[in-house]
Amino acid sequence: MAQAILARASGTLALALPRIARCRAISLFGSMAASPQLIWECVKNDNAFLRKSRNMPVMSAERGNLMGLSSSKFSGIASGKVLDISSRKTGDKETIILTTSHKQASRAARPGSRLLATGLKKQAKKGVAQIEKVVDAGFYRQDLLALAKAKYDKVRASFKKKKVVVKSRRAKA
Amino acid sequence: MATGRPVVSVYNCENPAEKTSTVPMPQALLSPLRPDLVRYIHTNVSKNKRQPISVGAKVGYETAAESWGTGRAVARVPRAPGGGTHRSGQGAFGNMCRGGGMFSPTKTWRRWHRRVNVTQKRHAVVSALAASSLPPLVMARGHRIGQVAELPLVVSDSLESQTKTKQAVEILKKIGCTEELQRVIDSKKVRAGKGKMRNRRYTMRRGPLVVYNEDNGIVRAMRNIPGVETACVTRLNLLKVAPGGTLGRFIIWTEGAFKKMNEMYGTLKSGAPMKKGYHLLRAQMENADIARIINSTEVQSVLRPKLEAPKKFALKQNALKNKSVMARLNPAAADAKAARAAAPAAAKRKAREAASKEHNKKHKRGEDTFYKKLMRAFEAKAADEAKDGEDAEEAEE
Numbered sequence: 001m002a003q004a005i006l007a008r009a010s011g012t013l014a015l016a017l018p019r020i021a022r023c024r025a026i027s028l029f030g031s032m033a034a035s036p037q038l039i040w041e042c043v044k045n046d047n048a049f050l051r052k053s054r055n056m057p058v059m060s061a062e063r064g065n066l067m068g069l070s071s072s073k074f075s076g077i078a079s080g081k082v083l084d085i086s087s088r089k090t091g092d093k094e095t096i097i098l099t100t101s102h103k104q105a106s107r108a109a110r111p112g113s114r115l116l117a118t119g120l121k122k123q124a125k126k127g128v129a130q131i132e133k134v135v136d137a138g139f140y141r142q143d144l145l146a147l148a149k150a151k152y153d154k155v156r157a158s159f160k161k162k163k164v165v166v167k168s169r170r171a172k173a
Numbered sequence: 174m175a176t177g178r179p180v181v182s183v184y185n186c187e188n189p190a191e192k193t194s195t196v197p198m199p200q201a202l203l204s205p206l207r208p209d210l211v212r213y214i215h216t217n218v219s220k221n222k223r224q225p226i227s228v229g230a231k232v233g234y235e236t237a238a239e240s241w242g243t244g245r246a247v248a249r250v251p252r253a254p255g256g257g258t259h260r261s262g263q264g265a266f267g268n269m270c271r272g273g274g275m276f277s278p279t280k281t282w283r284r285w286h287r288r289v290n291v292t293q294k295r296h297a298v299v300s301a302l303a304a305s306s307l308p309p310l311v312m313a314r315g316h317r318i319g320q321v322a323e324l325p326l327v328v329s330d331s332l333e334s335q336t337k338t339k340q341a342v343e344i345l346k347k348i349g350c351t352e353e354l355q356r357v358i359d360s361k362k363v364r365a366g367k368g369k370m371r372n373r374r375y376t377m378r379r380g381p382l383v384v385y386n387e388d389n390g391i392v393r394a395m396r397n398i399p400g401v402e403t404a405c406v407t408r409l410n411l412l413k414v415a416p417g418g419t420l421g422r423f424i425i426w427t428e429g430a431f432k433k434m435n436e437m438y439g440t441l442k443s444g445a446p447m448k449k450g451y452h453l454l455r456a457q458m459e460n461a462d463i464a465r466i467i468n469s470t471e472v473q474s475v476l477r478p479k480l481e482a483p484k485k486f487a488l489k490q491n492a493l494k495n496k497s498v499m500a501r502l503n504p505a506a507a508d509a510k511a512a513r514a515a516a517p518a519a520a521k522r523k524a525r526e527a528a529s530k531e532h533n534k535k536h537k538r539g540e541d542t543f544y545k546k547l548m549r550a551f552e553a554k555a556a557d558e559a560k561d562g563e564d565a566e567e568a569e570e
Contacts, residue, residue, distance in 0.1 A: 034206075035462035039309050042208050042420060048315030062312070077309040080464075109179070111308040111318040112349070 040078035044070070049077070064099050064115055066144055066151060073143075082115060083141040085131070085151045087158065096120040096127065096155050098134065120152065122159070127152055178203070182323060183428045186331040189322070189347045193329055199434035200441060202325060204303040205456035206310075207296065208420055211411070214297035215418035217287040218411055225281040233274025238265035294411065295445075296454045299438065301415035301422070310421030315378070317356050318423060320349035327426045332383075336390035338397050345381070345401070345425075353380055353423065357400030379416050384409070386429030406430040407437065407447070 049062040050070055059068050064076025064084045076082050076099075084099040097117045107113050118134075121127040128149055135145045178200070182192040238251040250264040264270035304310045306325040311318055318324070328348065335341045345354060360378040363369055380400025385391050392403045404413055406429075414422055437447040445451040466472060492499040499506050 034307055035460070035465075037463055038206060038461045039307065042206055042304075042310060043313040046419065047313035049313070077312055106179075109306075109308065110323050111312070111321050114308060 036078055036080045037072070040072040040075060043075075043078050044072070047077070064101070066147060076115075081141050083135065083144050083148060085120070085148055085155060087155050088117075094159055096122060096152065098131065100134065100140065122156060124153070124156065127156070181325055181327055181431070183327045183329055183431075184322060184348065186329045186344055189328070189344070189349075194428075196327060196428065196431055198306075198325075199431065199438060200453055201299045201434050201438035202303050202306050204296075204299045204454045206304055206307075206420060207300040207454070208304075210293065211297045211301050211304075211415050211420060212418040214289055214294055214411055215415055217289050218294065221286045223285045225283065225285055227279040227281045227283075228275060230278075232278065233272065234266060236265045292451060295448060295451050298409050298411050298414055299454055301411060301420055302409070302424070302434075304420035305414065305422050305424040307421070311423050312421075314419055314421035314423075316381070316421075316423040317352035318349070320352060321423075322349060325424065325426055325431070327428055327431045330386075330428045332427050333385045333387055333391045333429065334389035335394045338394050341391070341394040342398055345398070348425065350381055350425075354398070354400060356380075361399070379422070381423045381425050382413055383425045383427075384430045385427045386433050391427075406433045 047060075049060045051059045051061055053059075058070040060070035060075065061068070062076040064079075064082040065074050066084045067074045072078060076084065080101070082099060082101040086097050086099065088095050088097050096119065098120050100116050100118070101114065102108075102116050120130050131148050131152060132145070134140060135142055135148060178197050180195045180197050183194050183196060185191050185193045236253050238253050240249050240251045241247060243249065248264070250270060251266045252262050253260050253265050255261045263272070265273055267273045268276040308318065308324050311324060326348065328344075332341075332344060335344065342354070345351075357378045357380040361375050362377070364373055364376045368374075377399060379402070380398075381402075383391065383395055383401060383403045384406055385403060386406055388403075388405065395401045395403050402413055404410060414424070416422060438445045438451075438453055441453050441455065445453065460466065490498045492502050496507070
């Protein structure tokens with residue numbers, strides 16, 4: 001009886017220890033080999049989104065890249081946390097979209113729902129407050145906060161229609 | 174790592190919106206990413222389908238040319254014999270001569286093929302398969318997987334028994350490959366270069382690779398779909414799994430094929446049942462997420478506190494001699510100094526003026542001022558002169 005209890009106890013112990021050790025090794029992506037740094041190293045020189053031109057920094061066209069630059073800091077594919085502000089046009093309506101990556105790790109394996117797009121208010125004070133709530137209060141890519149706000153202002157400015165003043169050549173005065 | 178392996182859903186072939194079951198991810202698809210290995214193996218293995226070419230063995234030497242030697246006022250190159258034709262006397266044989274052979278003629282016995290160690294080839298395949306289950310890498314390769322439900326994409330076994338291409342295309346579109354297939358079709362262009370006249374007229378992109386376990390019609394059904402390739406699990410080709418040596422081909426698995434991976438490759442501990450003597454690739458670093466390692470409690474708790482840079486002091490400047498330093502220390506100093514400087518002088522001046530006024534009040538000179546004395550003296554002198562003049566005039570009279 002005592003032996004059986006001992007055996008059971010040691011058995012459970014034996015199970016518990018390795019499990020704890022294994023839990024430590026699993027990264028967010030559910031794979032041992034897929035840390036963001038590793039993916040960036042695989043992808044940085046050679047990927048479908050690279051856009052190069054003379055006398056310009058190397059740029060990148062993927063969704064989720066705040067600055068459009070090809071850099072591990074801004075990358076929309078090789079990053080654990082993605083942050084981007086962009087505009088989307090549906091018919092006549094233009095909206096400002098805040099793109100973030102999902103908090104759930106399992107979403108990383110689903111290409112369609114890897115990124116989460118939420119709309120931002122077009123009213124400057126409210127929109128900036130929304131950004132701050134996600135980034136600052138949510139401790140999510142605080143290093144990009146200033147740039148995100150700046151981009152938000154630019155996107156807003158782009159919605160304004162510029163009046164094109166055509167100077168008639170005949171009216172010379 | 175059986176406890177930690179993620180689980181993959183299997184999608185129903187007929188109705189891809191629903192998931193029929195789940196399969197644990199085979200250990201092979203959790204292998205470390207080795208782009209260097211894949212590139213090396215790919216460059217070597219891709220040489221193995223080459224067919225030997227060379228210039229003709231006798232080309233340039235099918236003449237009876239002989240050098241004329243010296244003394245004939247021509248270069249010593251071998252020349253074609255005989256007469257009666259332009260060819261006679263022309264240079265022959267050398268690479269420098271028209272109609273001569275080439276320098277170092279290419280031979281058919283050039284080493285065209287490369288052998289690669291079997292274990293390395295297997296490691297490369299396994300690494301490429303692991304890369305195909307990571308959305309960032311598949312997207313980076315250029316596949317349009319925005320509509321795909323999950324990676325790795327596993328479909329139920331009924332896909333293997335499709336016989337009609339039309340239905341196969343429909344299934345692929347329902348799975349989410351519409352954009353991908355369209356990308357391939359749109360990319361068909363005439364090849365640049367001589368290949369176009371050597372039976373390789375068109376180029377187009379590569380689409381998804383469909384990996385099956387048993388061929389019950391799927392190969393013939395998918396044969397004619399542009400861009401789509403099929404492969405049996407047991408015979409996976411690196412040239413298909415990592416085209417161009419790049420990681421991240423878009424792979425569609427059937428359920429049977431996915432499960433077969435376990436049987437073929439086993440786990441890290443067990444070795445590969447169907448590949449004799451082969452053990453799966455191990456990572457150099459099990460946890461490659463350096464940011465997490467640095468920020469973990471285990472590391473942070475044993476770090477010493479951050480060193481502040483030593484404070485740099487500028488050369489000390491004497492406040493008593495340096496006005497700006499004094500002003501920084503005591504902003505009121507300047508005004509105080511000015512007041513001090515001004516106060517006695519002003520007071521002295523005032524006192525002087527008051528004393529002077531007092532004195533003048535006390536000692537009023539009245540008629541005895543310097544000016545008046547002076548004028549009186551002049552008047553006296555003028556009166557004297559006038560008197561002398563009168564006397565002189567009186568004397569004349």
